[in-house]
Amino acid sequence: MAAPPSKEKIAFMKAHSDESLVPDIIICVSICGIASIVFILLRLYSQYLVSRKFRLTQSDILLLIGWVFYAQFSIGLGMITKYGGGRHVILVTDMRLLNTWKIVDEVSYSTSLGFLKLGILRLYGNIFPSRRFHGFLWVFALVLIGFHIASILVNILECIPIQYYWDVTMKEGFCLNYGLYMLLTGVINIINDFIILFSPIPMVLHLHTSKQKKRLLIFTFGMGGSACIVSIVRLAFSLDFDTTGDPSYDNIRMSLLSLIELMAGILATSIPTYWPLFRHIMAICRPSSINSPTYIDSKDSKWNSGGSIHPSPQISAGVSAGQLESSISGINVTRHVELARYTNMGGNWIRVPDDIRKGWK
CATH class of the missing domain: 1.20.1070 (Rhopdopsin 7-helix transmembrane proteins)
Incomplete structure (x- = not known):
């Protein structure tokens, strides 16, 4: 008081x-x-x-x-x-x-x-x-x-x-x-x-x-x-x-x-x-490219075909994921994951077919 x-x-x-x-x-x-x-x-x-x-x-x-x-x-x-x-x-x-x-x-x-x-x-x-x-x-x-x-x-x-x-x-x-x-x-x-x-x-x-x-x-x-x-x-x-x-x-x-x-x-x-x-x-500030492949360059790779070694173009490995049907924002989970390789030929990235990948070292 x-x-x-x-x-x-x-x-x-x-x-x-x-x-x-x-x-x-x-x-x-x-x-x-x-x-x-x-x-x-x-x-x-x-x-x-x-x-x-x-x-x-x-x-x-x-x-x-x-x-x-x-x-x-x-x-x-x-x-x-x-x-x-x-x-x-x-x-x-x-x-x-x-x-x-x-x-x-x-x-x-x-x-x-x-x-x-x-x-x-x-x-x-x-x-x-x-x-x-x-x-x-x-x-x-x-x-x-x-x-x-x-x-x-x-x-x-x-x-x-x-x-x-x-x-x-x-x-x-x-x-x-x-x-x-x-x-x-x-x-x-x-x-x-x-x-x-x-x-x-x-x-x-x-x-x-x-x-x-x-x-x-x-x-x-x-x-x-x-x-x-x-x-x-x-x-x-x-x-x-x-x-x-x-x-x-x-x-x-x-x-x-x-x-x-x-x-x-x-x-x-x-x-x-x-x-x-x-x-x-x-x-919003930094839009992500989740659906586009992520490339990892390997400039020192070799192309082995028919037992001979040739200078290799730049090689890249990309992982592409299928897009979810749901439109919910946040963390997206998918089971459709595919591992693929790409090569840079003439300035264009070209996916290497599965039967050719066996020739990579």
Whole structure:
């Protein structure tokens, strides 16, 4: 609960009554809101490129539920400006409604963050089939659910009775040290973020693929570290949250960082699903010639015919694959593979008939 402002603080606020963070709130809410929608649409379109159907997975549903609470958090930030949020406390017009929306925002933040983390855990479960890893994901998911339920209860029952939060004239009431609570939950959230960030790395290292692809996959999952960075920055503001004499102004920066943290969480949850989209963009930028033969020159080859050796023209081996009847983009698989050799005669590539190939050495 915020402490009453001192006389010096009141004099300072009167001298700076024209200061306002309302434009910052509007800009941040607008940019983050648009960015979050773009991240989700790119995720859905990327998955559409694979199946050619708009189909929601369990991870998508958890992400969308998290986004709904994220939108509610954004609306709450906008609503507090109506009652004095973003301006000094001496300019607050309705303390009860201001703090009511503050509680709504805190509950929305914890709920959204919880669903986003569950969404990325479910995504990991879809990617990696290991039973042991699935067991770890279930245990960790239960821990996250318990932690966020406890956080929501604390956010609602910060002051008992709740009216004591904005009515300090009440004779009986009690409020938690909310700044200390924010510090503890911030540390736990960062630890959870790092566990989520590093948990798929051992699974990637055991994949039967090249080192380059492993590094690329680790880098992709590591992009989720952007949310960890925002969480660490946000932690620096936690001790002063709701403890100053001017909470309607001083708490805004941390609220904006919370909004950015949720947006980064939406991005971190979506990045691993963007691979089909990246391949689609690369295919547009660099069209591939899958159906044309690939030639490998061999300038030092000899033509052996009738026991005599003659200088040989350039020789090439080409592999041609039949085109699939399906028009689905992505990875094409065919069983119609033919190995053939070509020779450059007079500047033209000519396929060597099967009965002549026996004469090659």
